[in-house]
Amino acid sequence: xxxxxxxxxxxxxxxxxxxxxxxxxxxxxxxxxxxxxxxxxxxxxxxxxxxxxxxxxxxxxxxxxxxxxxxxxxxxxxxxxxxxxxxxxxxxxxxxxxxxxxxxxxxxxxxxxxxxxxxxxxxxxxxxxxxxxxxxxxxxxxxxxxxxxxxxxxxxxxxxxxxxxxxxxxxxxxxxxxxxxxxxxxxxxxxxxxxxxxxxxxxxxxxxxxxxxxxxxxxxxxxxxxxxxxxxxxxxxxxxxxxxxxxxxxxxxxxxxxxxxxxxxxxxxxxxxxxxxxxxxxxxxxxxxxxxxxxxxxxxxxxxxxxxxxxxxxxxxxxxxxxxxxxxxxxxxxxxxxxxxxxxxxxxxxxxxxxxxxxxxxxxxxxxxxxxxxxxxxxxxxxxxxxxxxxxxxxxxxxxxxxxxxxxxxxxxxxxxxxxxxxxxxxxxxxxxxxxxxxxxxxxx
Amino acid sequence: xxxxxxxxxxxxxxxxxxxxxxxxxxxxxxxxxxxxxxxxxxxxxxxxxxxxxxxxxxxxxxxxxxxxxxxxxxxxxxxxxxxxxxxxxxxxxxxxxxxxxxxxxxxxxxxxxxxxxxxxxxxxxxxxxxxxxxxxxxxxxxxxxxxxxxxxxxxxxxxxx
Numbered sequence: 083x084x085x086x087x088x089x090x091x092x093x094x095x096x097x098x099x100x101x102x103x104x105x106x107x108x109x110x111x112x113x114x115x116x117x118x119x120x121x122x123x124x125x126x127x128x129x130x131x132x133x134x135x136x137x138x139x140x141x142x143x144x145x146x147x148x149x150x151x152x153x154x155x156x157x158x159x160x161x162x163x164x165x166x167x168x169x170x171x172x173x174x175x176x177x178x179x180x181x182x183x184x185x186x187x188x189x190x191x192x193x194x195x196x197x198x199x200x201x202x203x204x205x206x207x208x209x210x211x212x213x214x215x216x217x218x219x220x221x222x223x224x225x226x227x228x229x230x231x232x233x234x235x236x237x238x239x240x241x242x243x244x245x246x247x248x249x250x251x252x253x254x255x256x257x258x259x260x261x262x263x264x265x266x267x268x269x270x271x272x273x274x275x276x277x278x279x280x281x282x283x284x285x286x287x288x289x290x291x292x293x294x295x296x297x298x299x300x301x302x303x304x305x306x307x308x309x310x311x312x313x314x315x316x317x318x319x320x321x322x323x324x325x326x327x328x329x330x331x332x333x334x335x336x337x338x339x340x341x342x343x344x345x346x347x348x349x350x351x352x353x354x355x356x357x358x359x360x361x362x363x364x365x366x367x368x369x370x371x372x373x374x375x376x377x378x379x380x381x382x383x384x385x386x387x388x389x390x391x392x393x394x395x396x397x398x399x400x401x402x403x404x405x406x407x408x409x410x411x412x413x414x415x416x417x418x419x420x421x422x423x424x425x426x427x428x429x430x431x432x433x434x435x436x437x438x439x440x441x442x443x444x445x446x447x448x449x450x451x452x453x454x455x456x457x458x459x460x461x462x463x464x465x466x467x468x469x470x471x472x473x474x475x476x477x478x479x480x481x482x483x484x485x486x487x488x489x490x491x492x493x494x495x496x497x498x499x500x501x502x503x504x505x506x507x508x509x510x511x512x513x514x515x516x517x518x519x520x521x522x523x524x525x526x527x
Numbered sequence: 528x529x530x531x532x533x534x535x536x537x538x539x540x541x542x543x544x545x546x547x548x549x550x551x552x553x554x555x556x557x558x559x560x561x562x563x564x565x566x567x568x569x570x571x572x573x574x575x576x577x578x579x580x581x582x583x584x585x586x587x588x589x590x591x592x593x594x595x596x597x598x599x600x601x602x603x604x605x606x607x608x609x610x611x612x613x614x615x616x617x618x619x620x621x622x623x624x625x626x627x628x629x630x631x632x633x634x635x636x637x638x639x640x641x642x643x644x645x646x647x648x649x650x651x652x653x654x655x656x657x658x659x660x661x662x663x664x665x666x667x668x669x670x671x672x673x674x675x676x677x678x679x680x681x682x683x684x685x686x687x688x
Contacts, residue, residue: 176564211622221589232542237551243581244558250580262637263629267572272565277577279561287554291547323600323610332615336622343623343656358652359627361635367643375642382640498643 122225131319132329133219135309139296140330141216146289148209149249153282155202159427160275162187162195162511168459168473168527171514173271180279189481192434192508196425199511200348203429206256207344207360211336213249215329222314238291241284248281260428261361269468305330347430350374362430371491372499374432375424377512380497383464385518390463390502396486400449400524409502413488415440420483426512437506439487442479442522449524454480457527460505460516469513473527474505483508486519592621612668616660623653 118124165172166184174181188194230236252274259270266273299309305326308315324332346357350366357363366373380386396412398405419438425431446455458479464470478484484507488494495501500517507515537545566573596614603610629635630649638646 174564176567178560178564180561180564207626210626214622217584218589221585224585234541234543234547234551237555238543238547241551241554243578246584247577247581250584251577254576254580257626258629261627261629261635262641263635264637267569267576269568272568273573276561276565280558280565280577283554283557283561286557287550290550321607323607324614328611332611332618335615336619339619339623339656340626358656359623359630359649361630361638362642362644364648364652365644378641379643382637 122222123227125222125316126318127225128222129316129318129320131316131322132324132326133222134315134326135295135299135312136303136305136307137326137329138216138219138314139299140305141212141219141333142292142296143300144212145209145216146293148205148212149285152202152206152209153278153285155198155205156274156278157183158198159195159202159511161185162198162509163514164473164475167457167475170459170471171473173269173468174275177275180276186475186477187509189478189484189508189510192422192483193425194509195511196348196423196431196509199425199427199429200431203256203260204341204345204348206253206429208337208341210253210257210340211333213253215333217246220314226313241287244280244284245288248277248284251277252281260430349431350433360430361428362426367498368496371493372496374435374499375426375430376498377424377426377428378467378517380518383467385463385497387497390497390518394463394502394520396503396519397521398445398449398524399521400446400451400455402448402450405448409488412440412486412503416444417488418482418485420485420487420506420508422483422506422508424512424515436491437485437487438489439485439503439506441482442474442484442486442505442507443482445486445522446479446524449522451524455524457525459521459523459525459527460519461521461523462516463518463520469516472505472514472516474507474510474514478507478510479524481508486522609668612664616657616664619660620653620657623656627653 119126121127160181161184163171164184164187165174165177166181169175230239255266255270255274255277258265259274264270299307303309342356343358344360344363346353346355347360347363354363355365362375367376394409396407396409398407417438418441419436421434421436423432423434442458443454446458449455454476456476458474460472460474462470474484485505486503487500487506488503490499495504500519503519504517505515505519534545537543537548541548595617599613599617600607600610603613624631627649630638630646631653633646633650635646638644
C-alpha cells in the first residue's frame with residue numbers, strides 16, 4: 083500500500099577532483115550511508131502513510147478476539163473426538179497435559195459440532211486478510227537494526243518468530259486441509275493441534291505485552307491519531323493514496339468477500355451455491371434423497387457394491403456373545419427416525435437429514451446391556467483410513483437419536499453414504515459417524 | 528549498605544521489566560512443551576514449514592505485492608485517485624487466488640475422488656468473481672468521474688451572460 087523507495091542523494095563527484103585522498107574516503111562513507119538509507123533497515127525505506135501504531139492496534143484487537151474464538155472452537159473440536167475414550171479416536175496419544183480440559187462431548191444440542199466447527203473454519207477463512215494486513219503493518223520492525231538491543235528484546239524477537247511462523251503454519255495447514263491438499267509434513271491432527279499450542283503460547287505473551295498499549299493508543303487518539311515516537315510511522319511518508327480508514331475498509335471488504343463465498347458451505351440449497359470458491363461449496367454431489375454432501379465416496383476408499391452385497395453381515399458383540407444380522411433382519415427390527423446433520427471437521431455441514439434405522443441403545447440391549455452400554459467400538463468394512471474404527475461414549479450410545487441408519491430422507495442409504503448401514507450420532511464430528519459398518523462391540527472401552 | 532530495587536536490577540541486566548521476563552518464560556515453557564510433541568514426527572519438515580512460512584511471507588509475499596502496488600501507483604501517474612479502483616479489486620481477486628489456489632489450479636488431486644464434486648468449477652468461479660469485482664469498480668469510477676465533471680461545469684460561470 084504505497085511503499086516506494088527513496089531517491090539516493092547525488093554523489094558529489096567534484097570533491098574527488100579537488101581533494102583526491104580524503105574526498106574518496108568521504109565519498110565512500112557517503113555512498114555507504116546512501117546504501118544504508120536504501121535498505122529495508124532504514125526507517126525511511128518504508129513510506130506508506132497508512133502504517134502506524136493506531137492502524138496496527140485496530141487489526142491487533144480484531145485478531146485478539148478472533149484468534150481467541152479460533153483457539154477455543156479448535157479445542158472444542160479436539161474434545162468432540164473424545165480422544166481420551168479409546169486409542170482409535172486419539173491421533174495425539176502423547177498430548178500429556180494439553181488434554182487437561184477434555185470432557186465427555188455432549189449429544190445436544192444436535193447442531194453443536196456443526197456450529198462450533200462451522201465457526202472455527204469460517205472465521206479462520208475470514209480472518210486471513212486481517213492477519214495479512216497485521217503482518218504488513220509491522221513488517222518494518224522485522225528489518226529494524228540492531229537485531230537485539232538487550233536479552234529481553236532478543237527473547238521477544240524469538241517469540242515473535244513463533245508467533246508469526248505459528249500463525250501462518252496454523253492458517254496454511256487449515257486452508258490446505260479443507261482443500262484436501264495434504265502437502266504438510268505429517269498428520270493434520272497432530273500438526274494443527276500441537277502447532278496451535280505453540281502459536282497460542284506466543285500469542286498470549288504478545289497479547290500480554292501489547293494489548294494495554296493498543297487500547298491506550300486507540301483511546302487517546304483513535305485511528306488517525308499520532309503517537310509520539312511511533313516506531314511504525316514512516317519518517318518520510320509518500321503522498322497518501324488511501325487513508326487508514328480506507329485501508330481498514332479494504333481489509334474488511336476482503337473479509338466480507340470471503341464470508342460471502344464460504345459461509346454457505348454450512349447450509350444446503352442456494353446458500354451453498356453462493357459459497358462459490360470453497361470446498362464442498364458451489365454444488366451438491368447429486369440430487370434426490372441421497373444427494374447431499376459426501377466426505378469420502380465409496381470409490382475413494384476402494385469399496386464397491388460387491389463388498390456390501392448378499393454376503394454382508396453385521397456382527398454385534400457384547401456379554402450376550404457374537405450376534406450376526408443380515409440387512410433384512412435389521413430392517414425387520416423397530417425402526418426409528420432422527421433429523422440430524424453431517425458436520426465435518428473441514429467446516430462444511432449439511433442441514434438436518436431425516437435418518438431411519440435401529441437405535442444403538444436397542445442394539446446394546448440385544449448385546450447384553452439392557453440398561454445402557456458403557457461404550458461402543460464401531461468397525462467399518464473400509465480397509466484403510468484413520469477412522470475406519472471409532473469409539474462412542476456411553477452418552478452417545480444411550481441417546482435415543484443415535485442410530486445405526488439404514489435409510490435417509492425416505493430411501494435406503496446410497497453406497498457413498500454408507501450402504502448398507504452407518505452410524506449417526508447427534509452433535510458428533512462427521513468421521514465418528516462411521517459408514518459401511520461391519521461390527522459393533524458394546525462394552526468397556 | 529545501599530540496596531537496589533530488584534526491578535531495576537532486572538531492567539539493567541535484562542533490558543525489559545520483570546513482567547516481560549515472566550511472560551517470556553511462561554510462553555517459552557508452554558511452547559516448548561507443545562513443541563517437542565509437534566517435532567516428534569518429521570522434525571525437519573515441521574521446522575522448515577514453521578520458519579519457512581514466516582520467511583516466505585516476509586521475504587517473498589510482502590515484497591512481491593509491495594512491488595506490484597508500487598508499479599500500480601507509478602502507472603497511475605497523474606491520476607493518483609484512480610489507484611484504488613484497480614488496487615481494491617486486484618487485492619480481493621489476489622486474496623481469493625492465494626487462499627484457494629489448490630482448488631482453482633486443480634492441484635488438490637484428492638478433492639474430486641473423495642467428495643464426488645468436480646473442482647473444475649473453481650477456476651471459472653474465480654474468474655467470474657474477478658470480472659465482477661473489476662466491473663463494479665469500473666462502473667463506480669465512471670459514475671464518480673461523470674459526477675465530478677458535471678459539478679465542475681455547473682460551477683463554471685456560463686459565457687453567454
